Amino acid sequence: MPDKENKLIADILEVFRSNPDRRYKSEQIEDILRMHGASAFKRVVKSLAVLEGESKITLTNKDEFKMATPETVVEGTFKGNDKGFGFVRYDEVDPDAFISRDNTLHAVNGDTVEVKITKPSNPWIDKGPEGEITKIVERSLTKAVGEFHPYSDSQVKKTGHYGYVQSHEKKIASYMIFISDKGLHPQMGDMVQVSIDEYPNDKHPQSMEGTALEIIGNKNDPGVDIMSIVVDNDINPEFPNEVLKEAESIPDHVLDSDRVGRKDLTKNMVITIDGDDSKDFDDAVGLDMLPNGNFHLEVDIADVTHYVKEGSPLDEEAYARGTSTYLVDRVIPMLPFRLSNGICSLNPGEDRLALTCEMEIDHSGNVVKHEIYPSVIQSKYRMTYNNVNEILKGDEELNEEYAPLVPMLKQMAQLHEILFNKRHQRGAIDFEETEAQIIVDENGKPIDIKLRERGTSEKMIESFMLAANETVAEHYNVKHVPFLYRVHEKPDEEKIKNFFEFAAAMGVQVKGNLKEITPKMFQNVLADVVGTPEEQVVTIMLLRSLQQARYSDEPLGHFGLAAKYYTHFTSPIRRYPDLTVHRMIHSYAEHGFTDDEQAKWGNKLQEIAEHTSSRERISINAERAVDDLKKTEYMADQVGNTFDAVVSSVTSFGMFIQLDNTVEGLIHISNMKDDFYEFDEKSMSMHGRGTGKIFKVGQPIKVKLIRADVEHRQIDFERVLTPEEQEQADKREAEFKKKRSMQHGKGRGGHGRHNDHKGHGNGRNRNSNNNGNKNHKRRGKYERR
DSSP states (O other), X not given: OOHHXXXXXXXXXXXXXXXXXXXXXXXXXXXXXTOOSHHHHHHHHHHHXXXXXXTSEEEOTTSOEEEOXXXXXXXXXXXXXXXXXXXXXXOSSSOOEEEXXXXXXXXXXXXXXXXXXXXXXXXGGTBOOEEEXXXXXXXXXXXXXXXXXXXXXXXXXXXXXXXXXXXXXXXXXXXXXXXXXXXXXXXXXEEEEEEEEEOOOSSOTTEEEEEEEEEEEETTSTTHHHHHHHHHTTOXXXXXXXXXXXXXXXXXXXXXXXXXXXXXXXXXXEEEEEOTTOOOOOEEEEEEEOTTSOEEEEEEEEOGGGTSOTTSHHHHHHHHHOBOEEOSSOEEOSSOHHIXXXXXXXXXXXEEEEEEEEEEEOTTSOEEEEEEEEEEEEEEEXXXXXXXXXXXXXXXXXXXXXXXXXXXXXXXXXXHHHHHHHHHHHTOOOOOOOEEEEEEOTTSOEEEEEEEOOOHHHHHHHHHHHHHHHHHHHHHHTTTOOOOEEEBOOOOHHHHHHHHHHHHHTTOOOOSOTTSOOHHHHHHHHHHXXXXXXXXXXXXXXXXXXXXXXXXXXXXXXXXXXXXXXXXXXXXXXXXXXXXXXXHHHHHHHHOXXXXXXXXXXXXXXXXXXXXHHHHHHHHHHHHHHHHHHHHHHHHTTTTOEEEEEEEEEETTEEEEEETTSOEEEEEGGGOTTSOEEEETTTTEEEETTTOOEEETTOEEEEEEEEEETTTTEEEEEXXXXXXXXXXHHHHHHHHHHHHHHHHHTTOOOOOSSOOOOSSSOSSOOOOXXXXXXXXXXXXXXXXX
8 A cells, every 4th residue: 555545544543543532424524634626535444445445444323434432441560751751561462551640549650550542543554553541450569679769857748758768760750759757867978778568649749658677788888879770670699597507407418318219410521611700510411422423421410409408498499589599799699599509509628419411412412322310420620611711722722731621621612513504504593792790899880891701611501501400491391290380482573574675675585484484584683694794783683582481380381492391490590480390390300200299389380380470580681780870880980081982773863873982872862962863663773954964873972971970870972073073063062052932932832952753661661571681590592501
């Protein structure tokens, strides 16, 4: 259909959307749109027929048309903007519903709400639906962390409040949370956790009431900034006494009784390979060659379930946490350190209980035989990634020091290459993200940001863990018994369409049938841009098009890895799903695949999957927030400096840019002073109206740091202009001021330089797809360890 006709359909639909209760004859539509004549009549009638055919409008028995608005009530999550309006996400595919400030029912960001759709979407102009919140189903905010501001004695007496707490999180920073005199009594500047006892309402729309539960410490004290984020994300930095007491009661060595029913592998040459600063070792590996020429890979995983019994205080606390959280200068573990760094850690020279996955792998990377069983092992060496990488590069001193290991390490590197090539051939999407390591001093102040490079050893361990996870998942899937999987579903059709349209606009040919999407198609796109200026932008856009990996009791496959079966088996010290998988392996081995056994697991796995997926997201959010905090703090001393950067995202309100050290910030449209810029959504670019200048994702750009707000973790840049551009910008500014002055002189209200952005979000948080955080030990681009 020609664009002219599409525009007419869109305009007509807007007439009905603006007045959903009114009825119109076709002649009235013509009058409203100021279209007259026989030709216009035919076009209007044809457009009305299209809208009626798509059930957007209906024809009454009086030959009048009206909006087809069967009252639609949906349930979703409210995402609030600090200006008062918000959006409700209620469907994975349909656009979010816009909620005006007057229709929010005082919902707070994250609340689950019921929404009545008052205006359906207008797909012809990419306009989403509008609605009003009719009910708040569940409050997301039951506690909050913020800075305490005290009241004077007279104010306390007058108001009944001891003071108020204000969050540093932008989404709720506009609310004052008044605290009563009955709770704790914080001091000025303390970071405090409060309960929310009363939510915003018509009487006090911008405030809440609560009780001070915990004083984390003064905001200027070392470490309080990080702990405030931790507590605010409902992550408990301390273990309850009963959990610590149970941990203390567990022996710190393997007992003779523990060895019963286990294979003794303590003579096998197995080693751990981890980061320099790692202290918990939950996987050990060994490799030798079989007489038939195949590889024999042994993957030993710490058998945490032997010590963490189902239903015990230790188990309940581990389930509540769901995962360990890795921050810049500390770890908040899922299990007490006595377990995670002691009896459950595969420390060198110590006998340890394990679950072993033995695999015979041919030279095509196929696992031709495998066995999964409980064992006792002893790691012979604690190796680091750095040392193994140097050994593989031929470092003479290290090769001599670790001479007994060198042949095995070289064979491991060979097997990794085979396994990697097999994953690549089946279509696994492989790309390297730059990872940052933030270096802090003893007071937690960031002093440097270094980029991590993944060498052969990191990739090698990743390959072995992936092989074990796939092998275990397939083993139990073919038994047709309930099991816990790690799944990564296909991207939704709209995101796929947008990504491939974007790739085509970048000159990348998309091979394959868009109706039968495979990981290989994404891999081919990446292969086409390797080493080109477009590589970074295409990688960024691909990441945003993918779904988020999660846990499920259904074997939905792993799209990113192009794996039919996948689970998490390899990190039970720091992930509860792995602990569950181990527990199931033991349980099935002990009781068999009976109906009762299958029913026992079938009834609980969905809840475990949903809970642990949720806890993983919370942990990732905390890790990212701390990273952002420390990056902002690091940049705070560099305001006024200039940097080389790349445009990482373009929105209607400005451009996000990334420095070489992975620090990200915003060039707000109001700081783009050399021209009037307009956003082109299709090409994800910003266009200068006067100069014709275009900025797009992936483009190099020189920027100046103008603000680093540590409290709110926000960094602002402006583009560094050439002398010629600065001269033109000054002229435009002078002309603008002159014109505005003339308008005011005539009694007219002046207009600002730029419109507020009308897209979703608050102008700060981009809608990014999470496929892991930047901590290489914890999570990788898909699934590392």
